[in-house]
Amino acid sequence: MNATKVMSPKMGSRTAAPRKFSLGGFFKAREAGIVLALIALVAFTAAQNPRFLSAQSIRDILLGTAILAVLAVGQATVMITRNIDLSVGSVLGLSAFAVGSVLQANQSLPVMVALIVGLAVGAACGLVNGVLVRFGKVPALVVTLGTLYAYRGAAYFWAGGEQINADELPAHFLKFGNSSILGIPWLVVIAAIVLVVAGVVLRNYRAGRELYAMGSSPQAAELAGIKVGRNTIAAFLVSGALAGVAGVLFAARFGTIDAAAGNGYELNVVAAAVVGGVAVFGGSGTVWGAGLGALLLTVIGSSLAVLDINQFWQQAIVGALILLAIGADRLVAVRVAKALKKRDSHV
Amino acid sequence: MERQDPGAAPLLEVRGVTKSFGAVAAVQGVSFPLYSGEAHALVGENGAGKSTIVKMLAGVHRPDTGTLLVDGDPVEFSSPADAKAAGIAVIYQEPTLFPDLTVEENIVMGRHPRKRLGMIDRGAIRDEAEKLFARLGVRIDPGRPARGLSIADQQIVEIAKALSADARVLIMDEPTAALSLVEVERLFSVARNLRDEGAAIMFISHRFEEITELCQRVTIMRDGKHVSTDPMHDLTVDEMVRRMVGRELDALFPKQDVTPGAVVLEVDGLTRAGVFRDISFQVRAGEIVAFAGLVGSGRSEVVQAVFGVDDRDAGTVKLRGKKLRPGSPRAAMAAGMALVPEDRRQQGLVMDLSIERNVTLPRSGALATLGFLFGAGERREARRWTERLRTKYGRLSDLVGTLSGGNQQKVVLAKWLSMAPSVLIVDEPTRGIDVGTKAEVHRLMSSLAAEGVAVVMVSSELPEVLGMADRVLVMREGRIVAEIDRADASEDSVMFAAMGQGAAA
Numbered sequence: 001m002n003a004t005k006v007m008s009p010k011m012g013s014r015t016a017a018p019r020k021f022s023l024g025g026f027f028k029a030r031e032a033g034i035v036l037a038l039i040a041l042v043a044f045t046a047a048q049n050p051r052f053l054s055a056q057s058i059r060d061i062l063l064g065t066a067i068l069a070v071l072a073v074g075q076a077t078v079m080i081t082r083n084i085d086l087s088v089g090s091v092l093g094l095s096a097f098a099v100g101s102v103l104q105a106n107q108s109l110p111v112m113v114a115l116i117v118g119l120a121v122g123a124a125c126g127l128v129n130g131v132l133v134r135f136g137k138v139p140a141l142v143v144t145l146g147t148l149y150a151y152r153g154a155a156y157f158w159a160g161g162e163q164i165n166a167d168e169l170p171a172h173f174l175k176f177g178n179s180s181i182l183g184i185p186w187l188v189v190i191a192a193i194v195l196v197v198a199g200v201v202l203r204n205y206r207a208g209r210e211l212y213a214m215g216s217s218p219q220a221a222e223l224a225g226i227k228v229g230r231n232t233i234a235a236f237l238v239s240g241a242l243a244g245v246a247g248v249l250f251a252a253r254f255g256t257i258d259a260a261a262g263n264g265y266e267l268n269v270v271a272a273a274v275v276g277g278v279a280v281f282g283g284s285g286t287v288w289g290a291g292l293g294a295l296l297l298t299v300i301g302s303s304l305a306v307l308d309i310n311q312f313w314q315q316a317i318v319g320a321l322i323l324l325a326i327g328a329d330r331l332v333a334v335r336v337a338k339a340l341k342k343r344d345s346h347v
Numbered sequence: 348m349e350r351q352d353p354g355a356a357p358l359l360e361v362r363g364v365t366k367s368f369g370a371v372a373a374v375q376g377v378s379f380p381l382y383s384g385e386a387h388a389l390v391g392e393n394g395a396g397k398s399t400i401v402k403m404l405a406g407v408h409r410p411d412t413g414t415l416l417v418d419g420d421p422v423e424f425s426s427p428a429d430a431k432a433a434g435i436a437v438i439y440q441e442p443t444l445f446p447d448l449t450v451e452e453n454i455v456m457g458r459h460p461r462k463r464l465g466m467i468d469r470g471a472i473r474d475e476a477e478k479l480f481a482r483l484g485v486r487i488d489p490g491r492p493a494r495g496l497s498i499a500d501q502q503i504v505e506i507a508k509a510l511s512a513d514a515r516v517l518i519m520d521e522p523t524a525a526l527s528l529v530e531v532e533r534l535f536s537v538a539r540n541l542r543d544e545g546a547a548i549m550f551i552s553h554r555f556e557e558i559t560e561l562c563q564r565v566t567i568m569r570d571g572k573h574v575s576t577d578p579m580h581d582l583t584v585d586e587m588v589r590r591m592v593g594r595e596l597d598a599l600f601p602k603q604d605v606t607p608g609a610v611v612l613e614v615d616g617l618t619r620a621g622v623f624r625d626i627s628f629q630v631r632a633g634e635i636v637a638f639a640g641l642v643g644s645g646r647s648e649v650v651q652a653v654f655g656v657d658d659r660d661a662g663t664v665k666l667r668g669k670k671l672r673p674g675s676p677r678a679a680m681a682a683g684m685a686l687v688p689e690d691r692r693q694q695g696l697v698m699d700l701s702i703e704r705n706v707t708l709p710r711s712g713a714l715a716t717l718g719f720l721f722g723a724g725e726r727r728e729a730r731r732w733t734e735r736l737r738t739k740y741g742r743l744s745d746l747v748g749t750l751s752g753g754n755q756q757k758v759v760l761a762k763w764l765s766m767a768p769s770v771l772i773v774d775e776p777t778r779g780i781d782v783g784t785k786a787e788v789h790r791l792m793s794s795l796a797a798e799g800v801a802v803v804m805v806s807s808e809l810p811e812v813l814g815m816a817d818r819v820l821v822m823r824e825g826r827i828v829a830e831i832d833r834a835d836a837s838e839d840s841v842m843f844a845a846m847g848q849g850a851a852a
Contacts, residue, residue, distance in 0.1 A: 204466040206459050213445045213456050220443035223405065224456050225428030283447035 034276065034292045038299060045303035052306045059185065061295075061302050066191035067249050068294040071265065072272040073198045074242035076290035079273055080202070081235045082215040082282025083140035087129060088243040089265035090151035095121040095247025097155050100164040100257040107170040111252075114173060115190075118248035119241050125151055126240015130233030140236075148266065152259070159259035166255030177252030187249050191291075194242060198287045211235060215282025268318075272297050275321050296321075356419040358383045358547040359404070359435065359516045364413030366399050373399040376413070377573040379566040381516060381547040386538065388558040388579070389551045391568035392591055392809070397551050399571075401520045404549075405437040406430030428457075436509030440521040442501035446494035451476035453493050454507050479507040483537050499530035506537055517541060518549045523557060535561055553641050553846050555584045567591055585839070592809055592838040600814025601790045603797045607817070608632030611801040612684075612770045614653055617662030622648045623825040626662070630770065630801040635792065637816035638805040640845045645825040646805045647689050650772045653803075654686040655679045666770060680709060685763035687756075689774040689805070695759040698748035702740055703729035705747045706761045732761035737787060753784030760791065771795060774805040789815055809838050821845050 045052045071088050078085045095118040102117055103109055125147070132143045166174060176186055202208035214221040214228050221228050251257050276293025278285030297318060304314050357380035366374045374396040381387050389397050402408045404415065406424030414421045417433050424430045430437075444453050451472045452459075460471040476489035485503050487496070493504065502522050509517055519538070523531045538561060542548050552558055558565065558579075565582060567574040567590045574590045610629045617626040623645035630636045638646040651657040653664050658674045665671065672678040676686070688694035696705050703722075706729040707714055714724040729743050738757040740750060747758055756776065763771065773792065777785040792815060796802050806812050812819055819836045821829040821844040829844035 200466075206457070206461070206465075206467060209448075209452065209456065209459060209467065212448060216445035216447040217443065220445055223407070223427045223437070223439075223443050225426065225431045226457055227428075279447075283445065 031277065031286075031289050031292055034289070034296050038292075038296055041296075041299055041303055045306055049306050052303060057302065057306070061298050062188045063185055063253055064302070065291075065295045065298040066185070066187040067246050067253065068265075068268060068272055068298060069191045069291045070194050070242050070246040070249065071269040072276070072290040072294045073194050073287045074239035075269045075273045076276070076278045076285060076287045077198060077202070077211065078140070078235045078239045079270075079278045079280060080215045080282055080285060081211050081232060082218060083133060083232065083235065084144065084270065084280070085126075085129060085140065085236060085239045085243075086144040086266045086270075087125065087147040087151055088239060088246075088269055089262040090148050090155065091122050091125045091240055091243035092247040092250055092262035092265060093259060094125065094151050094155045094158075095244040096251040096257045096261045097159055097164070097247075097259060099248050100169065100251050101158075103170055103173055103251075104164055104168050109170070109173075111173055111176045114251075115245060115248050118244040118251075120244065122244015122247065123237055123241040125244070126237040127233065129240060130236030133236065134229045134232050152263070155259040155261075161259075163256060163258035164251075169251070169255060173252055174255050177249070177255070187253060190245070190249065194245070195287055195291050198238075202287060207231070207234070212283055215279075216284070268297060269294075271318050271322055275318075275325050277325070280326070355382065357381055357416075358418065360416040360419075361400065361404070362414050362416060364400070364403060364410040364415070366396075366403060366408055366411050372571055374403075374410075374571045375573075377566075377568065377571075378413075379573070379576045381549055382564075383515070383545050383547050384542060385564060386542050386548040386550050386562040388562040388565040389549060389568065390553075390558065390565060390587060390591060391574075392807070395568040395591070396571040397568060398520060400568075401437060401439075401518055401549075401551065404430065404435055404516075404518055406435075431457075431512060431514075434513065434515040435518065436505075436512060436514035436516070437518045438502060438505040438509065438520065438522050442498065442505050444493040444496070444501055444504060446492065448493060449490055450487055450493055450496070450504055451489035453504055454479065454489075454511050456508075458512065475511060476507065479510055482510070483507060485533070497530075499526050499534070502526070502534060503537070506534075506541075510541075514546070516547045516549070518551075520551045521553070522550075523552055523554065531557065555587065555846060558587075559584065588839060588842050592842060600811070601786070601793055602635075602815055603793045605633040605797050605817075607634045608799060611667055612653075612803070613663075613665040613668075615663050615665070617649065617652060617664065618660050619648065619652055619657065620660050623652075623822075626827055628820055628827065628830075630803055632769070632799045632801050633796050634817045635796050635802040635804060635815055636818045636820060637812040638803070638820050638822060639807075639809070639812045639841050640822035642807060644822040644845070646822050647774050649822070650686065650774055650803060650805055651688075653679075654684060654772060656686070656688075680766070683767075683769040685766060685768035685771050687759050687763060687771070687773040687776060689778070691752075691755055691759050696747050696755060699746060701744045702733065702738075702747055702750070702758055703743040705758050706732055706765060708762060709766055728765055729761070732765045733758070736761050736764075736791060753788075756784070756788065760788070764795070768800065770801045770803065772803045772805075775807060776804060777806075777808065777811060785811075809841060812836070812841065813838065823847055 051057060071092065075085055075088060098121045099114050099118045103114060129144055129147055132138065133140045136143065179186060181189060202211065210221070210226045210231055213224065213226060214231060218228060247262070250261055272293035273285070273290040274280060274293070275296060276285070276289030276291065278290050300317055301314050304311065359381040362378050363376050364374060365372065365376055377396070377400060379387065389400065391397050399408065403410050406427040406429050409424065415424070416422065422433055424433070445456065448456070454476050455472050459467040460475065462468040473489055480487055480489065483503060483506065487500055487503065493501065496504065522534060526534065538548055550558065550562055563579050564576065565579050565587065566576040567587060569591060608631055611632050612630040615627045618624045626649050628636065638649065640646050648657060652659045655671065655674050655676045655678060663670055666682045666684060669682065671682055692698060697708070703725050707725040710728070711720060714720065714728060726743055733740065733743070736757040738754050738761065740754060747755060750758065776788050776792065789811070792802055792804070804815060813836050816836070817833050819831045819841055820827050821831065821841055823845055831840055831844070
């Protein structure tokens with residue numbers, strides 16, 4: 001009977017606010033918001049300039065999204081654990097250059113092997129990040145800021161000012177970057193596979209749930225017997241490996257690779273994840289959201305181009321979106337906390 | 348009450364464990380058994396080492412010496428996972444849930460039931476949570492996120508976690524500190540059921556009525572040492588209190604007799620929602636007023652609000668009859684108030700600055716020439732005060748972080764004393780300081796009072812409170828529950844008031 005008394009008021013009055021926080025409800029709301037924004041943006045742009053919906057334009061958007069989405073999935077995995085990986089742009093560059101060099105030397109190498117090479121290079125970079133965060137007890141922000149420069153430096157050192165041109169790469173590899181299966185570009189297929197696998201693992205496997213738990217409360221995760229250190233390394237490994245794959249996709253799509261490939265991508269990736277509802281403080285968000293965020297950012301970019309608006313506005317709009325996303329999260333969190341403080345007062 | 352055959356092997360035994368942090372021995376040679384079907388109370392003052400024991404049982408700390416035995420076999424926990432695997436579940440004072448995850452997922456975290464392909468089985472999770480809540484007789488929606496649950500409900504979820512892990516030993520570290528009476532009753536009925544089903548319960552609380560109600564055996568600790576372990580019915584509450592505090596007051600407290608002057612500090616109706624309420628007191632010049640009470644009773648929060656570090660929701664603070672602006676330490680300092688905070692490393696000192704800079708920090712404006720600090724003035728000032736406080740250091744330019752705890756505390760004191768405050772607030776002035784330095788800090792406080800400074804002291808150490816204070820204000824659960832004059836203050840009277848047995852005392 002005590003239970004009834006204690007529970008009943010909150011059952012009624014509190015369903016509204018905190019319900020939004022459930023992984024389902026809140027992020028469905030967030031994802032629905034992104035979809036709405038996308039529809040509005042596409043409709044407006046298409047009305048201004050019907051070429052925006054041409055096959056080529058859509059294709060460009062999807063290809064661009066594919067690379068960003070693969071990176072964003074990795075980033076989301078890391079951010080869910082209350083960490084961040086700023087090195088992804090550099091890892092992409094290093095991987096792209098490594099794969100380009102390997103293909104340059106071995107023209108007959110299958111695409112699959114190229115993907116594996118990129119994945120391995122990225123995984124190695126991610127492992128270094130993870131180990132430094134885990135054993136160095138240094139915040140991920142600092143570690144990956146350092147490796148951002150270190151990996152980029154390695155790429156410059158390796159390239160030595162040279163660039164790999166499309167005519168030096170095997171034709172089948174370039175074709176992979178532009179061909180489709182059942183009308184869907186290969187790059188998009190790969191991004192979709194990455195998205196689905198990561199989404200399912202994070203949602204339906206113990207390992208995935210542990211990542212959420214770690215991000216939600218690192219201390220409680222430790223006490224719950226979760227192997228926090230091991231999982232942290234694994235998350236960075238995934239992020240690095242996916243950045244490596246993204247590097248291969250980048251090489252296949254553009255054909256021209258220099259040491260600066262992917263320069264500055266890291267902030268786009270973080271932006272995509274944050275706009276897609278992945279909390280910077282960990283514990284919540286989905287890779288679906290991150291993928292949608294990547295799509296939204298890419299669509300914004302190309303619609304601004306189609307509408308002939310200054311590129312400057314793209315950055316301003318992305319910035320505004322991030323502030324909006326973080327502001328909304330913060331607002332809800334503060335409200336809930338305040339309500340809670342007054343209600344739980346025992347004084 | 349006799350539900351245990353004492354001949355049987357205890358479910359869990361702590362045997363001669365010792366744990367030190369740096370030079371400080373937190374726990375020394377403590378032993379006690381936890382029997383199946385029995386609730387065992389662990390009592391002691393703040394800092395007696397109870398929490399360290401809990402953390403060893405939880406696998407967070409490893410004992411330096413001594414052993415833990417489960418079912419008579421020695422075990423070593425290298426991580427909380429090991430302790431969990433051995434069937435030990437810990438419910439901390441502050442519940443450790445994952446706010447972003449659902450209640451049901453909190454319960455099964457790390458042990459999710461799985462179905463084909465190793466995927467977690469959400470249906471089974473829901474069923475398990477519902478079954479557990481039915482067994483506990485509570486109504487919590489398993490699908491809601493843990494964020495926003497009341498402390499009481501969070502504790503119920505923690506118990507559900509323990510049940511779902513088939514824990515045989517349930518350790519509750521002050522679970523009732525933040526609960527209302529109704530909620531305590533609910534928690535106890537759950538605990539009693541578990542106990543009667545054969546679980547061993549270790550219960551830590553400062554409330555004797557709870558201890559006597561739930562427990563069959565009690566272990567008393569003092570200063571990290573084991574005092575006694577007895578069946579509950581062999582002990583009276585008075586005897587327990589005596590054993591908990593049984594220390595002797597000696598020359599540690601060189602209190603000078605001072606005739607109090609005019610009222611300097613006047614606090615009226617100070618309230619901060621959810622933390623403390625309706626706090627009113629006055630302090631006269633030359634008086635030392637101590638805030639006593641348990642950790643978490645709101646003492647530090649009160650003085651922080653008085654000084655203006657924390658905001659306040661209602662009430663006034665007057666210094667020499669002049670109202671102070673709320674939420675402004677700057678105004679408080681300008682009016683002649685100084686606060687020596689509880690956590691000197693975080694709040695009292697800038698660890699990466701030199702001793703002289705730390706001492707002169709609040710006065711850097713006054714010591715500057717044309718807005719610049721040239722160093723000579725700072726050094727002169729710093730030398731004067733550190734000498735007066737007999738601070739031991741190599742050079743004034745050494746980093747404050749290199750000093751010992753006691754000397755760091757003296758630097759904090761020097762910093763505020765150099766401002767010649769009329770009200771000095773000290774929060775846990777001697778925490779983590781060795782006995783010799785303690786006496787020096789006490790002597791200093793006493794001589795300051797003799798010079799006419801109004802001193803407000805927050806202390807968890809009863810001997811210090813009794814030895815130094817002219818008046819003792821006892822706080823419990825955010826209110827002042829007793830005001831005891833020096834003549835009437837005793838360990839018993841303060842302790843009873845702090846634990847809510849004022850009438851019995």
